[in-house]
Amino acid sequence: MQKPVFLEDTPSEHQQDFFNEIASGLLESNASISPKFLYDPLGSHLFTAITLLPEYYPTNTEKNILLQNRDEIIQALGKQGTLIDLGAGNCQKAEFLFDAIEPASYLAIDFSVEYLTDALSKLQNKYPRISMAGIGMDFTQQLNIPDTVSTTSRIFFYPGSSIGNFVTPEAEKLLREIWAHTAGGGLFIGIDLMKADEVLLAAYDDPLKITAAFNLNILRSVNSHLGSNFDIRDFEHIVEINHEEMRVELYLEANKEVLVTWPGNTRSFKKGERIHTEHSHKYSLESLQEMLNRAGFHCLKIWTDANQYFAVIYAQ
Numbered sequence: 001m002q003k004p005v006f007l008e009d010t011p012s013e014h015q016q017d018f019f020n021e022i023a024s025g026l027l028e029s030n031a032s033i034s035p036k037f038l039y040d041p042l043g044s045h046l047f048t049a050i051t052l053l054p055e056y057y058p059t060n061t062e063k064n065i066l067l068q069n070r071d072e073i074i075q076a077l078g079k080q081g082t083l084i085d086l087g088a089g090n091c092q093k094a095e096f097l098f099d100a101i102e103p104a105s106y107l108a109i110d111f112s113v114e115y116l117t118d119a120l121s122k123l124q125n126k127y128p129r130i131s132m133a134g135i136g137m138d139f140t141q142q143l144n145i146p147d148t149v150s151t152t153s154r155i156f157f158y159p160g161s162s163i164g165n166f167v168t169p170e171a172e173k174l175l176r177e178i179w180a181h182t183a184g185g186g187l188f189i190g191i192d193l194m195k196a197d198e199v200l201l202a203a204y205d206d207p208l209k210i211t212a213a214f215n216l217n218i219l220r221s222v223n224s225h226l227g228s229n230f231d232i233r234d235f236e237h238i239v240e241i242n243h244e245e246m247r248v249e250l251y252l253e254a255n256k257e258v259l260v261t262w263p264g265n266t267r268s269f270k271k272g273e274r275i276h277t278e279h280s281h282k283y284s285l286e287s288l289q290e291m292l293n294r295a296g297f298h299c300l301k302i303w304t305d306a307n308q309y310f311a312v313i314y315a316q
């Protein structure tokens with residue numbers, strides 16, 4: 001039986017970097033935690049649960065765009081290439097493409113290598129003909145594609161509007177890095193569009209409180225990296241819409257005075273003080289094209305839904 005190859009196991013190598021990164025974010029006067037720490041094993045499962053919520057429109061809208069434009073998309077992407085999945089998670093979205101574009105090889109990249117290992121092994125059993133590899137990589141710092149990965153028709157797959165979790169200069173940096181690695185291939189990307197506040201608020205503050213659990217769980221993820229003593233009961237999930245910056249902003253707000261300690265330091269939070277945990281940018285069709293153009297992509301094919309909630313783009 002063919003087994004997926006795991007090329008790198010980044011998280012353990014970078015424990016000290018993560019410690020320093022989290023500590024310095026917490027010690028800022030406006031405390032923040034990078035959203036990548038949302039995706040520990042439990043956080044990854046909670047995110048999967050979010051994608052099943054009826055209020056969380058991005059996943060279903062994107063899926064419907066793919067289904068409704070299947071033939072055109074297959075024609076644009078071509079067949080038998082190398083599919084490189086950024087933030088692969090449970091690899092479900094890539095699996096959706098397997099039957100259509102029949103990639104010769106599949107490289108899954110994710111921050112949470114534990115979650116990836118399991119998902120990729122199951123997928124390899126199901127598709128023994130595709131050569132599969134996984135990398136645990138923090139590509140928010142730098143995207144490194146090993147030389148061993150084929151340069152034949154590389155298609156980077158970045159669905160779900162994950163690009164929206166970066167502030168614009170970082171998003172453009174990542175897009176430029178992707179462009180540099182496409183080797184004449186392209187980027188197949190899903191990008192969320194700006195829409196009415198009530199739709200956004202329902203999606204990011206759902207009545208089942210799964211998004212609240214996902215956001216609060218970042219404190220447990222931080223405890224495991226930092227050795228800190230955050231208690232999730234001391235914080236509340238807060239969602240704000242920043243119209244000027246065209247983004248949803250997630251925070252954790254202290255519901256009482258809190259003192260958090262970790263080896264070598266402490267941080268106190270006043271009641272009502274917030275920790276920023278995530279930005280989720282929403283774009284217009286114009287602003288997303290400009291962003292992709294600035295990163296080097298000039299040939300864009302764009303598919304969207306009737307409500308113009310979401311856009312799927314093949315960029316070269």
Ligand code: AVI
Binds near residue numbers: 058162164203278
């Ligand atoms: C992964 N990312 C695109 C999600 C989003 O919509 O920004 C993460 C998320 N945060 C809260 N709900 C979902």
